[in-house]
Amino acid sequence: MAILVERANDALNVNPPAGDQYLTESGSNWLFAATALFLVSFLAVVALTFRARAGEKIFHYILAIALFVAAISYFTYASDLAWSVVQTVHEQNNNGNTRQIFWVKYVNWVVEFPAIILILGLLSGVSWATIIYQIFLSWIWIINYLAGAYTVTKYKWGFFAFGTFAMILLIANIFIGSRHASRLGTKSHHTLFAGYTTFFWILYPIAWGLSDGGNKIGGTGSAVFYGFLDVALLIGATVVTLVLMPKWDYNRMNISFTQHGRGHFGNRTHDNDAPVGRHHEGAFDGHHNGHRAAAPARTTAEAV
Secondary structure, X not given: OHHHHOOOOOHHHHOOOOOOEOOOHHHHHHHHHHHHHHHHHXXXXXXXXXXXXXXXXXXXXXXXXXXXXXXXXXXXXXXOOOEEEEEOOOOOOOOOOEEEEEOHHHHHHHHHHHHHHHHHHHHHOOOHHHHHHHHHHHHHHHHHHHHHHOOOOOOHHHHHHHHHHHHHHHHHHHHHHHHHHHHHOOHHHHHHHHHHHHHHHOOHHHHHHHHHHOOOOOHHHHHHHHHHHHHHHHHHHHHHHHHHXXXXXXXXXXXXXXXXXXXXXXXXXXXXXXXXXXXXOOOOOOOOOOOOOXXXXXXXXHHO
8 A cells, every 4th residue: 555655756856957947846747747648649640550541551650759759858858857957047026047947859850740741741741851841840840949948148049949930931831832732632631730830839839948957947847838839739730641541532632652571472573663553554464374475486587
């Protein structure tokens, strides 16, 4: 019975915090709760891959990777690991001159944001070049915020400006993809998904400005704010994707190649690039018995 009662969070005793603004036990408890949410969501998505329709697993895989990384990152965050003590520029309400900066949350965003971008890109039907461009914009956004968090002068707001501008370019480019989605019959779903994502993305600059940037809220307040944003964004995106996904046509979205393997079957080569239910012309003509039909012999005159 004592084992059931003694379940206190001792992460901060094992890994003591530092700085004037640091993570408290209540913040750590919330982050462990977020870790559990990400882990349960990850296991649910992995389980659903075994029930995917006709091998349509690409979205399951993208979400599973993002959720798994989020669970690991938040476990690290809750355990009071992966941080640095940085001198603050703005001292608020006698909060002190140093702050605990958790760089692990930025690592999580490097995977989380591109995963959502990839889903939106596949849903809209934009080119791979456009998707790569959007992913790099998200990395520019994240890296600038990380650089700003570690800058101990007012020049940190320059990095904030660069990162926020990259975010604006990213959001604008994603909504342009709605025009392409109309060709696939997924415009309403893409607009819904992009709108949901944008709503939470525009809150990240506010969270950064109040925490790692402006030092207006403490370590626990920052943990609650960022944790809420990541849980709502990623788990919400997971739910939206799983609910809408059965209505998407992989052939029209030009991603049917993700449904099949790439191996050889018997004496025939499985054609992955052919649309579902079709084969290239002549792919199996005359070799149902394991060999190709012999080419007609040339006449003597032709040979000459």
